[in-house]
Amino acid sequence: KAGVTQTPRxxxxxxxxxxxxxCSPISGxxxxxxxxxxxxxxxxxxxxxxxxxxxxxxxxxxxxxxxxFSNSRSEMNVSTLxxxxxxxxxxxxxxxxxxxxxxxxxxxxxxxxV
Amino acid sequence: xxxxxxxxxxxxxxxxxxVTLDCTYDTSDPSxxxxxxxxxxxxxxxxxxxxxxxxxxxxxxxxxxxxFQKARKSANLVISASQLGDSAMYFCAMxxxxxxxxxxxxxxxIIKP
Numbered sequence: 001k002a003g004v005t006q007t008p009r010x011x012x013x014x015x016x017x018x019x020x021x022x023c024s025p026i027s028g029x030x031x032x033x034x035x036x037x038x039x040x041x042x043x044x045x046x047x048x049x050x051x052x053x054x055x056x057x058x059x060x061x062x063x064x065x066x067x068x069f070s071n072s073r074s075e076m077n078v079s080t081l082x083x084x085x086x087x088x089x090x091x092x093x094x095x096x097x098x099x100x101x102x103x104x105x106x107x108x109x110x111x112x113x114v
Numbered sequence: 115x116x117x118x119x120x121x122x123x124x125x126x127x128x129x130x131x132x133v134t135l136d137c138t139y140d141t142s143d144p145s146x147x148x149x150x151x152x153x154x155x156x157x158x159x160x161x162x163x164x165x166x167x168x169x170x171x172x173x174x175x176x177x178x179x180x181x182f183q184k185a186r187k188s189a190n191l192v193i194s195a196s197q198l199g200d201s202a203m204y205f206c207a208m209x210x211x212x213x214x215x216x217x218x219x220x221x222x223x224i225i226k227p
Contacts, residue, residue, distance in 0.1 A: 033213040043205070043217040056211050088157050097212030099147055100166055105159035 002027065004093050004106035012112045018079040021109045025072050025093030031055075031101070032074040034066060037088040037108075046089075049074055050097055078111075086113045116141045116210050120218035128226050133193040135221050137206030140187060147209040148189040150180065153220075154202045162204075165189055201225045 005024040013019050025032050033048035033056075045058040049068035066076040072093075078085055088108045094101040117140040127133045139148065150162040165173045165180045173180045181190040193200055201224050207215040 031213045035215075042219055043207075043215075045210075045214050045216070048211075048213045050212065056214050058214075090157075090159055092159075092213065092215075094213050099145055099209065101213075102161060102164055103149065103209075103213055103215065104161055105151070107156065107158040110157065 004091055004104055006089075006091050006106035006109050008109060009107060010110045010112075012114060013081050014114055015081055015083060017081050018077060019081060019111060020075055020077045021089055021091075021111075023074045023076075023091030023093075023106060025074070025091075026104055029093040029095055029104075030072050031094045031097035032068055032072060033092045033094075033097075033103075034074070034076050035090045035092065036060075037090060038084075038086070043090075046076065048097065055097070081113045083113050085111065087111060116143070116146075116208055116216050118206050118208050118216055118218040120206055120221050122221045123219070124222040124224070126224050126226055127196050129198060130195055133196050133200070133223065134181070135191040135193075135204050135206075135223065137189045137191065137218060138187055139189060139206075139208050141208065148180070148182070149207045149209070149215065150178070150189075150191045151205045151207065152200075152202045153205060159205070163191065196225050198225050198227060 031050045034046040048056040068074045090108045092105045094103045146167045148165045152160045179192045203220045206218040
């Protein structure tokens with residue numbers, strides 16, 4: 001059974017550009033969530049999608065957005081990149097997000113903004 | 115507000131010894147879930163073990179077990195017979211909402227040969 005797949009694994013962008021990261025959840029999983037990990041702030045929740053609807057959102061500016069497709073694949077987009085957006089972005093999937101569902105993560109996308 | 119505390123920033127352990135990584139939590143919600151993840155330097159967050167607040171027994175997964183003391187609000191991870199490949203960051207996390215986790219600061223574990 002394939003795990004959570006994230007692409008691309010590594011990318012370098014310039015300030016002001018935008019970036020799109022992709023996540024394919026485990027087959028059958030309908031909940032996808034995104035996290036940002038930085039040395040200074042640790043792991044922070046970005047947002048969660050279930051059945052193409054954003055169900056929950058963390059405390060990030062509107063430059064961070066996401067969406068989920070009918071096949072449960074998800075993308076997150078960051079516009080007008082800032083140096084502080086350099087981070088590891090982790091995608092996670094679970095069956096439905098219900099209590100008791102295990103949450104599995106992908107390998108992450110390393111974003112460097114220069 | 116919910117909170118996770120990991121008080122050990124780093125640990126050195128001799129290979130083959132058992133390891134206990136500490137995690138305390140704070141929540142007023144009677145229903146919650148606690149997770150432990152391992153993160154090697156590659157960045158992947160690897161699920162290790164899960165404990166639900168209503169689970170009667172401590173969770174175990176192979177060499178990993180969770181010492182769950184509900185009254186003390188602690189959920190320590192125990193790794194038996196440590197191996198060199200266990201060297202990594204270890205995170206304790208608690209479910210706050212559907213698929214939303216709040217995280218501890220992590221413990222960097224180094225296994226010495």
